[in-house]
Amino acid sequence: MKLRSILAVLMLCVGAVAFAQTADKSGLAFSASSEATALSYGGEWSPATHVTESLDLIDFGKDSASHLAIEGHQVVASGAGFSSYLGGLRFTPNVSGLLSKTNIPADSLGVYFDGAIGNTLFNAKGSNFTSLVGGGVQYKLTNSLTWSSLHANLLRVGGKNAVELSTGLQFFFSK
Amino acid sequence: MTQTTKAWLKGLIVAVVSGAASVGAGIAMARTEEEYKLILSMAAFDAFKSMCAYLKQSPLPGVAEGKQA
Numbered sequence: 001m002k003l004r005s006i007l008a009v010l011m012l013c014v015g016a017v018a019f020a021q022t023a024d025k026s027g028l029a030f031s032a033s034s035e036a037t038a039l040s041y042g043g044e045w046s047p048a049t050h051v052t053e054s055l056d057l058i059d060f061g062k063d064s065a066s067h068l069a070i071e072g073h074q075v076v077a078s079g080a081g082f083s084s085y086l087g088g089l090r091f092t093p094n095v096s097g098l099l100s101k102t103n104i105p106a107d108s109l110g111v112y113f114d115g116a117i118g119n120t121l122f123n124a125k126g127s128n129f130t131s132l133v134g135g136g137v138q139y140k141l142t143n144s145l146t147w148s149s150l151h152a153n154l155l156r157v158g159g160k161n162a163v164e165l166s167t168g169l170q171f172f173f174s175k
Numbered sequence: 176m177t178q179t180t181k182a183w184l185k186g187l188i189v190a191v192v193s194g195a196a197s198v199g200a201g202i203a204m205a206r207t208e209e210e211y212k213l214i215l216s217m218a219a220f221d222a223f224k225s226m227c228a229y230l231k232q233s234p235l236p237g238v239a240e241g242k243q244a
Contacts, residue, residue: 051220053220053223053224053227055226055230072220072223083213083216085216085217085219087223119212119216121209122209125209127209127212
């Protein structure tokens with residue numbers, strides 16, 4: 001019963017779709033994404049929302065895909081009774097060299113690592129310093145569809161660890 | 176003043192304006208210290224998102240555009 005409830009809420013989270021439409025010199029670009037996030041805090045799993053915004057800061061060389069970005073995180077874990085706001089860095093290494101030795105197309109896999117610090121506000125009152133470490137893997141299925149296979153984060157909130165897992169789909173279209 | 180500095184300054188102005196708008200919209204509803212902290216945190220995040228959106232539209236010199244992290 002409990003598992004069914006969690007799955008039902010996760011499906012509702014999947015229904016939260018974000019759309020963005022931008023116009024540039026080459027025409028129109030469209031993207032939509034859907035993501036489900038589950039967070040374990042104090043031994044209990046509950047649904048959560050995690051919004052990340054990042055901005056590329058440093059590109060390591062012209063031909064390298066490695067880059068460093070600044071990022072902000074908003075983690076709202078209603079079930080666990082807190083929301084966290086963090087700022088930090090995201091490092092995306094160039095893995096095309098490694099992939100060239102495999103059958104995986106060089107531009108189809110992306111890996112990144114996150115590190116951030118910030119503050120957590122509890123619904124019941126009080127706030128705590130919070131840190132986040134994590135990472136993710138993205139696999140591009142086609143030119144217009146990217147599957148974000150898995151994001152995993154470990155948050156240290158109020159002296160306790162919170163584990164966060166999320167998975168989702170991203171669609172891209174441009175003309 | 177370099178192009179990078181100008182871009183960052185414009186981005187910061189966008190962030191401040193956006194953050195101020197968020198605080199203004201939410202501050203009237205806050206009654207407790209926790210609610211004020213929550214509103215300020217949300218406003219700071221909104222401001223950061225606005226700055227990123229602005230700087231992505233006019234990429235910083237030397238930083239490649241269009242990368243999906």
